[in-house]
Amino acid sequence: MAIDLEVALSAEPTVREASWTDRDVMLYQLGLGAGVNALDPAELTWVYEKGLKVLPTFAMVAGQGVSAGVLPAASMSMPGIDIDLRKILHGGQSLTLHAPIPSTGAARISTRIADVWDKGKAAVIVLETAAEDLDGNPLWTTGMQIWARGEGGFGGSAGPEVVAGVPDRAPDKVLTSSTSTSQALVYRLSGDMNPLHADPSFAKMAGFDAPILHGLASYGIVCKAVVDGILDGDPTRVKNYSVRFAGSLFPGESITTSVWQDGNTLTLAATCPERENSPVLTHATMEIN
Numbered sequence: 001m002a003i004d005l006e007v008a009l010s011a012e013p014t015v016r017e018a019s020w021t022d023r024d025v026m027l028y029q030l031g032l033g034a035g036v037n038a039l040d041p042a043e044l045t046w047v048y049e050k051g052l053k054v055l056p057t058f059a060m061v062a063g064q065g066v067s068a069g070v071l072p073a074a075s076m077s078m079p080g081i082d083i084d085l086r087k088i089l090h091g092g093q094s095l096t097l098h099a100p101i102p103s104t105g106a107a108r109i110s111t112r113i114a115d116v117w118d119k120g121k122a123a124v125i126v127l128e129t130a131a132e133d134l135d136g137n138p139l140w141t142t143g144m145q146i147w148a149r150g151e152g153g154f155g156g157s158a159g160p161e162v163v164a165g166v167p168d169r170a171p172d173k174v175l176t177s178s179t180s181t182s183q184a185l186v187y188r189l190s191g192d193m194n195p196l197h198a199d200p201s202f203a204k205m206a207g208f209d210a211p212i213l214h215g216l217a218s219y220g221i222v223c224k225a226v227v228d229g230i231l232d233g234d235p236t237r238v239k240n241y242s243v244r245f246a247g248s249l250f251p252g253e254s255i256t257t258s259v260w261q262d263g264n265t266l267t268l269a270a271t272c273p274e275r276e277n278s279p280v281l282t283h284a285t286m287e288i289n
């Protein structure tokens with residue numbers, strides 16, 4: 001059986017120690033397209049070691065990049081779960097920050113399988129991660145939803161009902177981000193080596209015309225657009241950020257992010273303008289300071 005719910009939910013959390021330097025941060029932020037206009041002093045602060053700023057979404061790759069030594073092979077195997085890599089997509093992501101992320105640092109990161117939802121045509125594997133610094137101070141927590149096509153129907157719960165929606169008014173701000181055709185090839189060096197994002201023949205076997213951009217790249221690109229466009233360039237103002245990956249993006253396409261602000265809550269909707277504004281991120285919210 002590809003998913004053994006009992007084994008998956010009773011598995012001990014895996015704990016790893018991660019460390020990173022400003023080089024990992026710069027490579028990650030270059031992988032999001034930062035620095036394209038490097039003559040702009042504000043843009044340089046994302047990609048240059050002097051005064052380097054760290055996007056909160058760096059949490060998703062901390063300790064997994066080139067300076068971790070060996071880039072991990074892509075796989076989808078954990079206790080009670082063994083799924084063909086071609087069947088999985090990143091379905092959703094949330095992140096809560098408990099402290100600003102330093103540009104050089106270390107963390108103890110604990111990951112557990114929190115739940116597996118049965119969506120009939122698919123299973124959604126919910127992974128929860130908690131990171132603390134080496135003195136035990138909380139740094140961040142995350143929730144990742146992995147969509148496993150064809151793995152539903154095992155008689156599990158469908159999970160909570162989540163209501164989508166954006167306010168019934170024009171957005172307060174619309175932000176535009178571009179990506180390059182090599183975006184995924186740079187982004188993957190921060191740790192996610194899934195061939196779906198690089199290898200045309202693998203992408204075809206997974207049902208796509210061409211390699212698609214990592215969901216977490218879109219996640220970071222939209223976070224950066226909001227930090228630059230709404231939060232005066234200050235990444236420490238992001239308290240939490242949650243999205244559903246509603247549609248794939250191909251490297252080279254752009255992202256239009258509509259933002260509605262109600263006090264400290266932002267509602268976001270990201271679409272691809274080159275494909276009739278087809279949805280990229282939905283169910284997207286950000287709490288800010």
Ligand SMILES: C/C=C/C(=O)SCCNC(=O)CCNC(=O)[C@H](O)C(C)(C)COP(=O)(O)OP(=O)(O)OC[C@H]1O[C@@H](n2cnc3c(N)ncnc32)[C@H](O)[C@@H]1OP(=O)(O)O
Nearest residue numbers: 088089090091092119145147158214215244245246247248
């Ligand atoms: C390892 C890979 C890494 C990557 O980075 S991959 C790249 C990033 N990710 C993507 O490109 C995925 C983009 N999203 C999609 O293509 C689609 O979007 C999905 C295939 C994930 C789902 O679409 P559909 O098959 O049409 O499902 P439905 O009919 O919209 O929904 C069926 C049920 O599933 C729930 N659901 C849909 N999306 C998600 C999600 N992302 N997380 C959790 N639940 C989801 C719905 O609500 C509903 O539920 P209810 O039947 O109970 O009403």
